[in-house]
Ligand SMILES: Cc1cc2nc3c(=O)[nH]c(=O)nc-3n(C[C@H](O)[C@H](O)[C@H](O)COP(=O)(O)OP(=O)(O)OC[C@H]3O[C@@H](n4cnc5c(N)ncnc54)[C@H](O)[C@@H]3O)c2cc1C
Ligand code: SF4
């Protein structure tokens with residue numbers, strides 16, 4: 001016989017009139033190799049078909065299933081129940097808009113982030129279907145791939161003090177995203193243009209450097225390094241802008 | 250109208266995966282007003298899970314030298330076991346190199362050629378030449394004559410989907426995510442859009458468009474064990490089938506990937522074998538060369554999967570806590586550096602789910618449902634059969650690039666190439682179409698869906714449990730419609746599925762069904778999933794030959810005299826079986842011949 005697991009799960013469906021936030025208890029018997037993906041589906045299918053949560057890939061690569069697991073943000077699909085105590089507390093991620101129960105709207109948040117930071121390649125070149133690709137060093141390609149790996153799960157945002165108090169803060173994921181374009185030779189934006197996007201309190205300078213984000217990124221992006229890199233770049237760019245401003249005045 | 254909101258646009262794209270977004274970009278760039286619907290935010294679509302890469306004959310890597318679209322075409326046709334549409338395959342192979350370069354222009358960090366001599370795990374020495382340095386490189390994949398699979402580490406789908414989505418964001422194309430299309434609105438001739446259920450609120454919305462594009466991905470979840478995401482339930486194709494007018498093509502053609510990792514059945518990319526990985530049996534013997542002396546682990550997927558099961562049946566399977574029977578994937582000899590750079594995603598997955606480090610441990614693998622070759626049948630320009638104004642692309646479609654077996658790396662490549670080619674046709678059609686709707690018709694479709702929902706909630710038709718029926722369907726597909734098929738077993742499978750289909754019409758909810766209730770969402774999908782499953786099982790029963798991934802033990806040979814044709818499955822109103830029709834498969838460029846691997850060539854046990 002496996003352990004008896006006691007789940008305490010946040011319940012609230014804002015679309016049901018009269019529904020109120022509460023914690024609900026469920027019990028399941030654990031078995032070998034059980035993940036929170038399996039456990040939550042078991043609860044839905046055997047105990048309570050109204051329970052809302054999100055899974056897509058169930059392989060820790062799509063970023064859908066982040067939630068607060070015993071107080072820490074993490075991906076439910078890759079969390080083995082065996083690594084948790086027998087009392088398991090599940091809450092939706094903070095910061096993001098609640099859809100219902102454990103399901104939050106990370107999609108809208110991240111789309112806004114892309115648009116605000118204009119996270120696409122800015123170039124004046126036209127695509128020429130006849131031409132070969134522009135050459136790039138493999139090292140450069142690998143360096144771009146590293147921050148590009150972010151799966152937009154929102155764990156860094158949920159654990160960030162700044163993001164929890166300022167709803168316009170880009171979060172580590174946003175700053176990481178900008179850093180990805182900063183090093184891409186195909187993007188023609190100048191440092192001054194990037195400064196417009198992240199050189200502010202909502203961006204690189206809002207971060208207080210406590211590194212909860214770095215500790216909680218499920219794919220272990222080197223966020224600390226990335227934040228420092230973008231901040232340094234922006235500080236330099238900011239300095240240049242100030243000097244330019246002084247010259248004019 | 251009883252629907253909460255009605256949206257009117259030029260082009261409605263159902264789906265936000267790679268095929269969907271690439272076609273949306275094409276339409277939006279032509280100035281059309283486009284809306285994208287999706288179950289999930291675009292970047293969570295299943296396309297992001299693709300690992301290994303994308304086939305394009307760029308010819309830059311050492312063992313890619315001399316490659317061209319013609320060789321790619323030949324590999325594709327052989328892979329398809331002459332089941333594909335050769336005109337589509339030709340057009341595809343000629344276009345895909347441009348697509349790869351355009352993706353590069355948009356920002357995909359493709360891995361590049363680094364010059365120098367290299368020793369491959371097989372012992373062969375190759376040299377990447379200076380003149381190619383910095384161009385896009387490629388890796389080996391199954392069933393190909395040249396190294397052609399362009400990649401970004403083993404996160405290719407992720408980077409490509411993210412980059413195409415940046416273009417969608419830049420163009421400002423609206424995406425309505427958590428919005429599920431549940432019925433196609435049509436008058437028997439023309440498609441006018443869809444009824445969709447909001448997965449945030451449970452409300453019904455109406456989307457009306459001159460052109461509607463089904464780009465909803467595969468149907469892997471009709472099987473219990475699949476590498477597919479849990480949202481790949483094939484509902485987009487199912488609602489097209491449900492019109493009674495639009496056929497699904499070749500649904501019996503289902504791909505089983507050699508290396509799903511039990512017990513979770515998450516994929517270990519073919520890139521692992523492409524980069525030199527081996528398959529081992531319980532004696533740690535590398536058995537594939539015994540069966541396939543030429544291509545070894547890199548024969549096409551259908552062949553490798555069958556050889557693995559054949560080997561397990563011969564008593565060489567491993568029994569362990571991972572699965573009752575499996576084999577091993579061995580990539581230890583590639584070295585820690587290679588594994589954790591170029592196969593990092595699967596290394597992480599092996600660690601996360603089985604606590605294994607492939608740089609030092611063997612990884613359990615077993616052939617697992619992976620890809621739906623069949624889908625909404627279209628002509629070579631992507632127009633769905635049966636309804637005007639309806640298009641289909643990507644895994645949801647049967648454009649018929651893949652015939653009876655898709656080559657690894659050809660699917661991601663298909664999504665963007667079809668998005669581009671069919672996208673242009675959508676633009677052409679839409680610019681020439683007028684928008685006129687019969688409001689009564691639209692309202693009738695909404696009412697019908699409201700009625701279904703009401704009945705599910707009230708239990709008017711019965712009290713069958715949706716999850717029980719889903720599990721039974723998935724198990725039936727595993728037991729009767731898997732890699733090795735026989736007439737009697739398929740017959741039993743069809744009978745069981747028919748019974749489940751009838752029960753699915755009597756589902757009643759156990760919960761209130763209020764708001765975005767997940768039980769209701771599943772209940773609404775269930776009859777469509779069973780119809781899809783029946784198209785697979787019944788199509789397989791009637792096809793009395795073996796071709797590509799469709800293998801009949803009672804008809805083990807390909808039969809070009811009788812079966813060089815494509816199955817078209819229709820669902821007539823009130824039926825409990827699809828109606829099958831057939832159309833010829835022309836081979837205008839490459840006549841049927843020998844694949845160069847597989848049972849027909851290498852014989853039952855090699856040689
Ligand atoms: C694990 C794995 C690895 C793979 N690796 C490779 C590889 O290396 N190379 C390769 O070529 N191929 C690979 N494939 C195959 C390839 O990834 C897929 O075939 C391809 O990405 C499908 O793309 P798509 O755009 O057609 O559909 P998807 O990416 O599946 O997108 C479907 C979209 O439709 C939406 N949708 C579905 N139903 C509805 C509905 N009813 N209403 C509204 N929206 C709906 C979904 O939300 C989603 O946005 C892999 C597949 C798997 C499973
Ligand atoms: S280091 Fe910065 S981004 Fe990270 S959690 Fe702290 S404040 Fe947030």
Ligand code: SF4
Pocket residue numbers: 149150151152153154155156157172173176216217218219220221223
């Ligand atoms: S940076 Fe890490 S934690 Fe933050 S969204 Fe990306 S993957 Fe998630």
Ligand code: FES
Pocket residue numbers: 054055056057058059060061062063064065066075076077078
């Ligand atoms: S379900 Fe995709 S990350 Fe968990």
